Amino acid sequence: MTVAPDKPDPNGIDQMLDELAALPVPDPSGDLVARVLADAELHLLAPGGRVAVTPWWQQIVRGIGGWGAVSGLFAATATGFVIGLGAVGDTGVDAFWTLGYDEAYYDTDLGLDAFGWALEEG
Structure with a gap:
């Protein structure tokens, strides 16, 4: 059966997916498992340790998007304030x-x- 190059063959795709599903999945090597476990131990707390509490203002800065976002918000606020003051002069x-x-x-x-x-x- 000839299929146009711009139209996919639905039967061919299903057959390819069935062949991929039938392939055996290799087990991870012992080296990979050891590296993953060593990396996981680096992220654990030391015995008897506590999680360092981040100050609230650092959490807000991080939530906004960092110091670049804070400076952009500050610049926009200052610009809006100056434009707002200039607009009052024409109202009488x-x-x-x-x-x-x-x-x-x-x-x-x-x-x-x-x-x-x-x-x-x-």
């Missing part, structure tokens, strides 16, 4: 920029103005 909200000063204290001597306000006043 002067209570934010006067930082709680009353109208009696608000004059040009304070120097608390945004670029947009300086353009509006002339």
Whole structure:
């Protein structure tokens, strides 16, 4: 039977899998078992030992993705904060920029103005 090269032969695949399943599985060598057991002993605690407790902040840093991820989050937060402060200047909200000063204290001597306000006043 001729099969097109772009279409797999389903009977041939089943036959190949049956042949692979019938092959005997070799036992691991004694050397391999000894190396696996020696590696496992390295990961065991010493008798009477305790697991070292990792500080909570190291667990958080590791959970986030390491110091690179923390620095990226810090940069994004700082950038968002700066962009957010710059956006308030165009809304006309002067209570934010006067930082709680009353109208009696608000004059040009304070120097608390945004670029947009300086353009509006002339």
